[in-house]
Structure formats: C-alpha cells, structure tokens
Amino acid sequence: MKHxxxxxxxxxxxxxxxxxxVDRAKLSRQSxxxxxxxxxxxxxxxxxxxxxxxxxxxxxxxxxxxxxxxIMSGGATDVWRPKSGPHPALDWILPYLDAxxxxxxxxxxxxxxxxxxxxxxxxxxxxxxxxxxPQCQSIVSKEYIIGEIEGDLAWSGEKYEIVTAxxxxxxxxxxxxxxxxxxxxxxxxxxxxxxxxxxxxxxxELGEWYYANLFxxxxxxxxxxxxxxxxxxxxxxxxxxxxSHKGRRGLGFIKxxxxxxVVNLAKFAWFQQAMLAVGKGDPLRFASPALVDHAFFVLxxxxx
Numbered sequence: 001m002k003h004x005x006x007x008x009x010x011x012x013x014x015x016x017x018x019x020x021x022v023d024r025a026k027l028s029r030q031s032x033x034x035x036x037x038x039x040x041x042x043x044x045x046x047x048x049x050x051x052x053x054x055x056x057x058x059x060x061x062x063x064x065x066x067x068x069x070x071i072m073s074g075g076a077t078d079v080w081r082p083k084s085g086p087h088p089a090l091d092w093i094l095p096y097l098d099a100x101x102x103x104x105x106x107x108x109x110x111x112x113x114x115x116x117x118x119x120x121x122x123x124x125x126x127x128x129x130x131x132x133x134p135q136c137q138s139i140v141s142k143e144y145i146i147g148e149i150e151g152d153l154a155w156s157g158e159k160y161e162i163v164t165a166x167x168x169x170x171x172x173x174x175x176x177x178x179x180x181x182x183x184x185x186x187x188x189x190x191x192x193x194x195x196x197x198x199x200x201x202x203x204x205e206l207g208e209w210y211y212a213n214l215f216x217x218x219x220x221x222x223x224x225x226x227x228x229x230x231x232x233x234x235x236x237x238x239x240x241x242x243x244s245h246k247g248r249r250g251l252g253f254i255k256x257x258x259x260x261x262v263v264n265l266a267k268f269a270w271f272q273q274a275m276l277a278v279g280k281g282d283p284l285r286f287a288s289p290a291l292v293d294h295a296f297f298v299l300x301x302x303x304x
Contacts, residue, residue, distance in 0.1 A: 001033075001036060001037070001038050001276055001277075002036055002037050002038065003037075003038045003039075003040070004037050004038065004039050004040070004071065005039075005040050006039060006040070006063045006064070006067040006068075006071070007063070007064045007067055008042045008061040008062065008063060008064070009061065009062055009063075009064050010060065010061055011049075011058060011059065011060050011061065011062060012060075014051035014053065014054060014056055014058065015056065015058055015172065015173075015174075015175040015176075015218075015219055016051065016054050016056045016175050016176075016219075016225060016228065016229065016232075017051060017053050017054045017056070017228060017232070019051050019052055019053035019054065020051075020052055020053075021049035021050055021051045021052060021058065021060075022049065022050055022052055023047045023048070023049050023060070024047075024048050024049065024050045024057065024206055025047070025048045025205065025206035025207035026045050026046070026047050026048070026207050027041065027045060027046045027047075027048065027059075027207055027212065027213055028205070028207045028208045028213065029041070029213050029284070032213075032214070032215035033215070033276065033281070033282035033284075033285075034071055034072075034214075034215040034216065035071075035074065035281070036074070036279075037071055037074065038276075039071065039215055041061075042061050044061075046059050046060065046061050047059070047060045047061075048060075048199075048206055048207065048212055048220075051225070053228075054224065054225045054228035055222055055224035055225050055228075056219060056220070056221065056222075056225040056228075057199045057212075057219065057220040057221075057222070057225075058218065058219045058220070059212075059218055059219070062173060062218050063215075065173060068173070068216075071215070072216065085250070086117065086250075087113065087114050087117050087246070088246040088247075088249040088250050089166065089193075089195060089246055089296060090114075090117050090118070092193075092296060093118065093162075093164065093193055094121060096162060096191050096193065096298060097121050097122070097162065101121060101122050101123035102122060102123060102160075102161035102162050103122065103123050103124045103125075103126070103142065103158075103160050103161050103162070104118055104122045104124070104125050104126070104160060104161070104162040104163075104164065105125075105126045105127070105128060105145075105160040105162070105163045105164070105185060106118075106125070106126075106127055106128070106163075106164045106165075106166075107128045107129075107149060107163065107164065107165040107168055107182070107185075108128070108129060108149075108165065108166070108167065108168045109127035109128065109129050109133070109136050110129065110133060110136065111133050111135045111136055112127060112133065112135055112136030112137075112138075112139040112140070114164060114166065115127060115136065115139050115140070116139050118164075119139060119141070122162075124141045124142040125139065125140060125141050125142065126140055126141075126142040126143045126144065126145065126160070127139075127140050127144050127145065128145040128146075128147070128149065128153075128155075128185075129144075129145075129146065130146070130147065130148060131146065132144060132146055142156075143155060143156050149168070149172075149178050149181055149182065150172065150173060150174040150177045150178045150181070151177070153181055155185075159184075159185060159186060159187035159188075159190065160185055160186060160187060160190060161187050161189075161190045161191070162190065162191050162193065163182065163185050163186050163190065163191070163192045163193070164193045164194075165182065165192065165193070165194045165195075166194070166195045166246060167195065167196065167246075168194070168196070169194055169196040169219075169221060170196050170197055170211075170216075170217040170218065170219060170220060170221075171216060171217065171218060172218060172219055173218055175219065179229065179232075179233050180233070183233045183234060183235075183301070186301040187301065188301055188302070188303045189300065189301060189303055190300070190301050191238075191298055191299065191300055191301075192235065192298070192299040192300075192301065193296075193297075193298050194295075194296070194297055194298075194299070195243070195246060195294060195295070195296045195297075196220075196221055196294065196295060197211045197212075197217070197220050197221065197245075197293060197294055197295070198220075198221060198222050198223070198242060198293060198294055198295035199212070199220040199221070199222055200222040200223070201242055201292060201293045201294070201295070202293055203291065203293070209293070210284055210285065210286070210287045211287070211293060213284065214285065221295065222295075223240060223295070226240065226295075226297060226299075229299075230299060234301060234302045235299035235300060235301055235302060236299065236300045236302055237297065237298075237299055237300075238298050238299065238300050239296075239297055239298040240295060240296075240297040240298075241295070241296050241297070242292050242293075242294065242295055242296075243292060243294050243295070243296050244289065244290070244291060244292050244293075244294060245287070245291075245293070245294050246294075248287070248288075248289040248291070251289050256289045259286055259288070259289050260288060260289065262283050262286050263283075263286050263287060263288050265283065266283035266284050266286065271283060272284065
C-alpha cells in the first residue's frame with residue numbers, strides 16, 4: 001500500500017447551479033483507499049454539503065485534477081474489472097429502442113461489456129472513454145471517442161438516439177462542462193439513460209455512506225437535482241426508479257452471502273487492515289446486496 005498526500009481544492013458553491021450549500025455530514029473515514037493507494041484526507045476532513053437551491057450533494061474538498069488523474073490512472077485497473085453475464089440494466093434499456101435499431105453511445109464504456117450486449121439491437125454502437133480498450137475497439141462499429149467528458153471532445157458531431165452513462169455522474173468535477181458535452185451528444189428526442197447513487201436513499205448516517213466515502217466520487221444526485229438538470233440542460237424526465245447498484249443486482253446465493261459477510265466484518269478495523277495488507281482492497285467499498293441506494297433514470301432531449 002502506497003501512502004499518498006494530495007492537494008485538495010475547496011468547493012465553495014454548488015457545482016450544478018452555483019448556489020450556496022449547507023453542511024449535512026462529515027465523512028467518517030480518515031483516509032481514502034483506491035487500488036494500491038492510501039490517500040490522506042485534508043486535515044479538516046471532508047464535509048458533504050447540500051445545495052440550498054437544487055439539492056445536489058457535493059464534497060467541500062476534492063482532489064485537484066492533476067492529482068486525481070494520477071491516482072485514477074495508477075489504480076483504476078485494480079478497482080474496476082470486467083464483469084461477466086448479462087448487464088443488470090439491459091432489460092431496462094431495451095424498451096427505449098422501441099423495436100427499431102438505433103445508434104447508441106456508451107459513456108465510460110471501458111471494455112465494452114454493455115455495448116457488446118446492446119449491439120445486436122442497434123444500428124451502430126460507439127464508445128467514449130479517456131483511453132482506448134482493445135476489447136471495446138473490436139465492438140465499436142461507428143466511432144471511438146477518446147477524451148474527458150469534462151474537456152474538449154473531438155468527435156464526428158453526429159448525435160446519438162441513445163446515450164448510456166452508468167456510474168459516471170458521481171465523478172464530475174466540472175459538472176457544467178460535462179453536462180454540456182453530454183447534451184450535445186444526444187439527438188433531439190433521443191434518450192440519455194443513467195444510473196448513479198441517490199443520496200436521499202442512503203440508510204443510516206450520511207457521513208458513513210460507503211458511496212460518499214469513495215475517493216473517486218465527488219457529487220451525489222437525487223430526484224430534485226435531476227429535475228433541476230432537466231430544466232437547465234434541455235431534458236425531460238421520463239423514468240426514475242430506485243434500485244440497488246448494478247454490481248449487486250442478480251447475485252447468486254453464494255456471492256450475496258459472501259458480500260454480506262465482508263460488509264459485516266468490514267466494521268472491524270482488524271479486518272479492514274488485513275484485507276488491505278493482503279492486497280484485496282478496501283472492504284468498506286462494498287455494501288449489502290439488499291441496499292437500495294441508487295437511481296436508474298431516463299431523460300429525453302427536448303426538441304427545439
């Protein structure tokens with residue numbers, strides 16, 4: 001485990017609407033863990049602040065972009081690994097294809113697991129990510145967009161009828177730029193299909209919510225903040241449902257039982273340190289399979 005000291009930037013106003021916020025909780029942990037890294041929090045800790053206007057929840061201190069990129073590039077392959085089996089949201093996405101093949105873009109496509117399962121139903125599939133994955137490259141049939149969703153994207157300019165963004169919305173540092181770019185990718189009348197954490201569904205103390213205690217997560221949504229997003233960026237909400245994280249859905253009995261055991265043992269410092277020492281990662285990254293703390297929602301791009 002490599003101990004890293006980062007530079008943090010103070011967030012004074014809401015990243016979505018610019019209004020003031022009020023502190024709701026302080027993160028319970030003293031250090032973040034990401035892949036092989038132990039990362040100190042600021043000396044004053046990190047507070048979760050709710051916007052008084054749009055209700056977005058955001059951290060009052062986030063890593064600066066350079067330090068964040070360094071940690072993510074060094075630890076991402078340890079933290080996020082390919083998943084096998086049907087994508088947990090596949091059956092929820094297919095109705096929005098309306099039995100007619102559509103051109104689909106997946107943001108944060110990684111190895112292309114979701115695109116591979118959507119491809120038989122699509123007229124074309126594209127991917128957007130910060131780096132190219134060889135497995136995903138073999139799946140893409142239109143364009144592979146390489147770049148930061150918060151940066152200047154170089155792409156064909158052709159808009160997509162379906163854009164998917166799973167476990168993306170919680171990572172934004174420059175929320176306005178990210179949403180402007182995403183909005184530009186979606187065709188009029190097209191659908192933006194998203195899954196992310198819903199902080200209003202958090203059970204127990206907000207400062208102990210595992211999802212907010214992850215290094216890579218900076219902002220947290222709820223129904224009110226999504227409604228605000230729709231009004232500001234030209235979308236209409238057509239579906240919103242609470243659910244478990246996609247990685248916890250559809251687990252068999254043995255895997256569910258094992259995860260419950262890890263979650264229960266993670267409350268003990270000795271177990272956490274043992275898992276970190278043997279290279280198994282931070283057990284506090286996991287949550288009970290029964291926890292319903294996410295939202296799956298579909299936005300439709302308004303017509304001019």
